[in-house]
Amino acid sequence: MMTMPMRSTMMACRRFVILVASGALLFAAPAFAQSRNDGPREPSSNSNPDTPNTPPKDDPKDRDPRPPSSDGSSVGLPDAVTVLDILRRLPKWPPRGDSSDEDDKSPPDRTDLPDRPVPQNDPQTSDTSDDPPPRRRVVVIPPGQRFTPTPTPRPQGSAPAIVGAITPQARDREVLVTLQAGSDANTVNELSQAFGLDGQTLYTSSLLGVRVVRFRIPDARSTADVLQQLSGDARVETVQPNNEFIASQGAARPLPVPQYAPDKLQLSEAHKIARGVRVKVAIIDTAMDTRHPALAGAVSDTFDALGETKPEPELHGTAIAGIVGAREALTSVAPASNMLAVRAFATTGTGAARSHTMALLKAMDWSVASGARVINMSFAGPLDPLLGQAIDAAVAQGIVVIAAAGNGGPSAKPAYPGAHPKVIAVTATDTSDALFAQSNRGDYIAVAAPGVDIIAAAPNGAYDISSGTSMAAAHVSGVAALMLERDPKLSPDDIRKRLKESARKVGRTTSNEMGAGIVDAAAALEN
Incomplete structure (x- = not known):
């Protein structure tokens, strides 16, 4: 004894x-x-x-x-x-x-x-x-x-x-x-x-x-x-x-489908002008598989707002990172950007990836201190005064904040941080430019982007098919990185204005459904 x-x-x-x-x-x-x-x-x-x-x-x-x-x-x-x-x-x-x-x-x-x-x-x-x-x-x-x-x-x-x-x-x-x-x-x-x-x-x-x-x-x-x-x-x-x-993601389908998002966003033309060189994009999400072949060399720094040293990589964060800045195997939006992997979410017993106000404040602090020019927030929750103040402070420093519009459906209340007035809220569309059925509606939605059946990186070197306004927000965060490479002096208001003015209108959709329309990366760079 x-x-x-x-x-x-x-x-x-x-x-x-x-x-x-x-x-x-x-x-x-x-x-x-x-x-x-x-x-x-x-x-x-x-x-x-x-x-x-x-x-x-x-x-x-x-x-x-x-x-x-x-x-x-x-x-x-x-x-x-x-x-x-x-x-x-x-x-x-x-x-x-x-x-x-x-x-x-x-x-x-x-x-x-x-x-x-x-x-x-x-x-x-x-x-x-x-x-x-x-x-x-x-x-x-x-x-x-x-x-x-x-x-x-x-x-x-x-x-x-x-x-x-x-x-x-x-x-x-x-x-x-x-x-x-x-x-x-x-x-x-x-x-x-x-x-x-x-x-x-x-x-x-x-x-x-x-x-x-x-x-x-x-x-x-x-x-x-x-x-x-x-x-x-x-x-x-x-x-x-x-x-x-909660991270805004629909059900994943492990089915082999081609990437349609690059064509919808006009990325082949956009990449002749910019590829996101030296632009830091902070992704506040779940743990990412930074060793994934598609992400090799894409993540310049990491931070864990939940305090774990070696968390298991998860699908949501890995998929978002692949959409923004994958280096190979996938055509990403900003393949030369420097991503900051900021873990603030973890999957709970319910199967959903969850975070809370205190962890998000830590994630925001670290992202700003690390030099992020764009912060991607592919999650949704209630109106939160402290998180709103942090967003205001970040935008005041010239940081572009982009968030998912939410997957609550047509009758859902506005989802935050997307509904914050200084955040660029993004909804999701599919291969035929139709609105994602589970998307939130509201006048806070700025633009739309592909977000249904998106092929993306998954943990352990795999690939998966994911849907949701999270994926749409990631596409627009990548476009913002392209715009900032071309003109680093652009303010968050400039980015919002150019994205909306260059967006492609779709049929008879209203601004409450798709905002100004589907983002056109090439047109946004020429605007």
């Missing part, structure tokens, strides 16, 4: 102090780490250094059956707090330390898509290290009482915090908070304790110039209640759900 050092044992034991006296439960949050000058302390007579601290199994019979308070002001903790309730919250051995003032360092969980630490060699997105150590408060919960949020009131006449709307795509029991200027790790801990929140992850967005904190709601309060409570605190600037986004 391995013996644990006494000092390490004591450090674990000091993380929580539990006393039961006079009918009240007193528990202390994790204590400060022992300094080097502290001498070793004698273990209590009941301590056993050979036995690690293991939380008891969660027995449904021990759970409190009572509903939370309905007045929106209480945390929803059970009236009679037991030692067993507190023990369930204890961390497993070995202790990871306090994560409130640094990014989450827990092992990857692809089904939950947690936020991960930004690599230390990325100065644009790493958090500062000069914050003082977080302070902790002792919380007393007498029997029959509940923990009540204690916000810091806003000054009279000051503007309230901006609150993002709750949508069906919001991740359950998670909120994102941006802090007022001057806030530090202590502010995060104070908010966590004042509002009874857990699992805080602190991230500094270089693109937004703000600190973003992800909190988890550990009790039965609704996300809407917590958003409302946080919005009244003077330290909070904005608060919103951590929204979920």
